[in-house]
Structure formats: structure tokens, C-alpha cells
Amino acid sequence: MTIKGVFVWDDTDWLSDPEDRFGFRATWKVKRVLAKEESVFQEVAVIETEGFGKTLVLDGVVQTTEKDGFIYNEMIMHVPLATHPQPADVCIVGGGDGGAAQEAVKYSSVQAVDMVEIDRKVVEVSQRHLPEVAGFGEPDPRIRFVYEDGTAFIKERENAYDVIAIDSSDPVGPAAVLFEKPFYQDAKRALKDDGILVCQSESPVFHPEVLKRVHHTLRELFPVVRTYLAAIPTYPGGVWSFTLASLRHDPLEADGQRLVTAGNRYVNHDILDGCFRLPQYVKELLS
């Protein structure tokens, strides 16, 4: 069976991101392929790797793993949810693996999570083959799955959300528009007047120009913009950035007491504060 991203070397199957424009590849030994399906949009695979367990792979690009998916999911949701004083309405654009939504419903103030994923197949395959990330059993009833283009969905909303999280894949192909100003303008309008937008803003090592552009574009639109980092072994370079853009609440002034920590494996009060403390090369990139 041919799977994008999997190659044979020394009689062994290896999974490797196609991302090699810097000549750097993260490579995982494959134990077995659990699922391979074709959607209208992409090849959706779940591959069991030796070191990181089950891994969601879209068109050959590793998205999340059983071993460290929690880091990304906790970081993209807890930071905005602990910053907002009373988050009730949440929208997640992308994030079909379901991990971010699982974190959102840990907050009792949250009443509804609109999970807008363009590719239904990603949700189905994740729920069936990757419950360690997507969640076991029936999803929380507050989560509403919407299989629609995220940009079109957001464009139609106004004053609707306390928190919008852009849990997208890399800015190539269909996800590219999620990194552009017109979409951020629509997202701003879809937020309530003290709402918070958060997005994954790529690697400061391998995609510094993306992070820089996202940060500065959001600064043109939002009074409070804060970039924060997490150490995610799965992603090339191991360090990943998120950028939070807020209409009123500043994470650096939030008291952090609203942070839910029960069951967390990455985010705690120390991280909520420490993640905004950036290395000099990242500060200089954003200045």
C-alpha cells in the first residue's frame, strides 16, 4: 500500500514529512498503517509509529500524534480560554482531529463549540482510529460539527464568539487563506467585542517569515497581540508558535486563576506565564 510520506529504507518503512526545503526531515519508524482513505481534499491516514504511537497524516504531513498531540491542543485552547473572563461561545476552524475541542469543553463556562472542519473524513478517521486525541465515546454534546469551508463560515458570523481558534494545517494549498488579512478581518467581526482570536503561527525556526507576517498583520487589526511558544517534539525543529490577538483582554494581565489544569499534561500556571517569554531571536523577529 502506498502512503504519502512513507518511504522504504533498509527494508523498513519510515514516515517522513515532505518538508525538506531546509534539508531537514523528522523521520519516524512505521509499525503499521491503521487507516488510509481518500477524501475530496486529501489523503487521510493514521499510521502507528514506533516512538510516537498513532499519528494522523494528511497528504504525507504529520498533524498530530498519540504521544505529543496534547501539547498543541492544550496550548491552542487553554491560553485564550484562561485569558477570557467568561468564555461561552467558542469556534474552532480546522482541528478535525478533535483534540482542541476536547480541551475547550474542559471549561464549564463554555456552552458551545462550533468545530468547523472542511474535511469530514478527517473527523471520521480521527474518531475511529485516534480516540486518544479525538476523545473516546460520544463527543461532548456542546461540540457541534460543521463540515464547511472555515472562511465562508466565519464570513457569515458577527459578534458571535468569545474565542476563535484557527487550528489549521500549514499555509499551503487550501489552508493558505487562513493566514491572510481578509480572513483575520472576518474573524474579528465574528468575535464579540471582547473576543480573542488565536492561531497556530508555524515554526519560528523554519517559517520565521510566516510567524512575522501573521504577527504584524494581526497587530494592524487588534489592540493586543501576543505570540507564545511551545516545545512540540513532532513538529520540525521542536518549537512551535501560536499568536493570540485580543480585542480587550491581555493574557499578560490575566490572573490565570481561571486556568483549568485538571488532566493537563503540558499547560499549568507556570507555562501560562512562561510561554510568553520569548528567546531573543524570536523577539527580534517580531520587533
Added chain:
Amino acid sequence: MTIKGVFVWDDTDWLSDPEDRFGFRATWKVKRVLAKEESVFQEVAVIETEGFGKTLVLDGVVQTTEKDGFIYNEMIMHVPLATHPQPADVCIVGGGDGGAAQEAVKYSSVQAVDMVEIDRKVVEVSQRHLPEVAGFGEPDPRIRFVYEDGTAFIKERENAYDVIAIDSSDPVGPAAVLFEKPFYQDAKRALKDDGILVCQSESPVFHPEVLKRVHHTLRELFPVVRTYLAAIPTYPGGVWSFTLASLRHDPLEADGQRLVTAGNRYVNHDILDGCFRLPQYVKELLS
């Protein structure tokens, strides 16, 4: 030319750590081999990679690179040097690439740096082929190179150093003793009575048992033990730990004003504080 760690795939040379017990390999595209020499201890190579520039490789294991070597070197030296009120005498065990010593002499209070590297070849090759890490031109006259076994050297010293940094390779082969209690006891005796020991304590993701053991062994010997993290793209998993053990001064109580920041690309005041804020899974590992 056969070089440890380099393999051919798809007609291209790739450099890859042999470390694959978790089935995870970081892999770099090779541009050319700049040096390959055999010492009594190991194969010492400098390989130019496409994305990370010149790379020091010992017996096939990547040690430091032109692109991100500064992160490790700044983190292992600035944290203890900014914690100690007046560091004058510094000893570096290992660290033959010279990068840590370059950081140490940024502190005007530092009068002498004993660089104890067992393998002279590592120093020579680094100075000749990797001056971006080892330093251009003549080394600072405060740096004294000692080509000796670090354990024997430290055993003979008493009340000699303000800061000892264990800048070792992984705990396999000759470096293994540098992670053991007898060596830490000798290092404690080699410190002045308010001295600080710091060591690289491996990846919390790939070698959690090493980090845990180092941390707890040092706790048996020192009143103040603090583990801190840095995001180093070159090392597998991208997140690396250091553990500081101190006879008196606590980095969490230091005012940080002594930190030298001029020329730093990673360590600034935010990092000096933020690096001790550990993710939950690391806290639980160390508790």
C-alpha cells in the same frame, strides 16, 4: 568517503543520528564534508548541512551546528553565571567545540576558564572548521585548554571553582560517568562553598529516566537543584534540559541584573526567568 551517521538515500547524502530506539530520527541533507579525522576516542567530523550549516559530528552523533549551537551554549553558561554574584573561576568539562567557553568570557568578572576536554582533536577540528561556534581568531587568554579526562581532573580539585559546567555528550561510552553520583560528589568538592554546578541533562521526551536520575542524584548532594529547558531544534524532540545544582545561590531568587545580554541570540531576561517554568509532564517526572 564513509562517515558515521551519513547514509545515501535517493542518490543524496543524509546525516542522521544513530539514535533510533524510539524509531525517531532527525535527518539533515548533506552539502559536503569539511573534515573527517580519527582520534583515539572517536571519529570527529564537520559536515556542512543544507539547513543548519556546519555541523560537528562525533561518532555519527550531531553535537552542535552553526545555525543553532548558540542556544545550547548560551543556556548552559549564562544561567549559572547570572545566578552567581561574582563568578571568577569557571571550569567546563567537555565542550570541546569551544562555544560554552566563548559565552563564559563574556562576563568581566570571570578571570579563568579551565576547558577540560578529553579529546584534543575535537578542539582542533572545531577551531579550524567551525569558528562560528568555537570563535574566530585567538581564543580569549582567560581560556586554558586542558586535554585530560574530566573526572580525573575534577577529582584533584578542591574549593577551586565558582561555576562548573558539564558540557558532555550523551551518557553512553566515556561520558557515562559524568552522569553518576561519584563524579557529582567530586564536582561538589571542587566547587567553592557558594559554587554552582550545571549539566546538560538530556531530553525530557526521549531520555526522561536520565533527567530524573540526574535531578534526584543532585538533590541528594545540593541544597538548591533547578531543572530548566530550552528549545534546541537540532536535538531529537527539540526540547532539551539542563540541571543546575547550587550550594547557596538560587536562580529563582537571583535578580538577574548580572545577566550579560550583549550579542546573545537566545538568552535574555525573559528566558532567564521563563526557562524554569516547566510543562506539567516534566514537573511530574521530577516530583
